[in-house]
Amino acid sequence: MASSKRHQKSFNMMHSENLENRRINRKINKLKVEMAEISEQQEYIKLGQKEMRERFEAIDSECDQLKKETEQISHASENVQLRLNIMLNILKAQQANDFAKAADLTCSLGLV
Incomplete structure (x- = not known):
């Protein structure tokens, strides 16, 4: 009878170990699936980051x-404003009959 109890106890331990091994294997498989999903999500995030970086570079360039x-x-x-000011001064000089000043201003207009 003692032998049969030992045999039963041994059987129960093996059965328990098999159950535990199956649970562990299920957990491992579940973790592998989760790791694959995480890896896929990381690739998606990397792609999104690359696209955003390219957009920012394009915006920065623009x-x-x-x-x-x-x-x-x-x-x-500024150049147009300067030329307009010189033209106004030419008109004022002509109105004042200061033709020498108007001539000088006209020459300076060509330099601007």
Whole structure:
């Protein structure tokens, strides 16, 4: 009888170990699936980050280009304003019959 109890106890331990091994294997398989999903999500995030970085670089490049164009427009506007001021002074000099000054201003207009 003692032998049969030992045999039963041994059987129960093996059965318990098999159950425990199956539980562990299920957990391992579940973790593998979760790790694969996480890996896929990380790739998706990396792709999104790359796209965002490219968009920001494009926006930054456009911003630099707009800044250059704005500076060129501002410089051109300053030149136009300067020329208009000289033309106004030419008209004032002509009205005052100061033709020498008007001639000098006309020459300077060609330099601007």
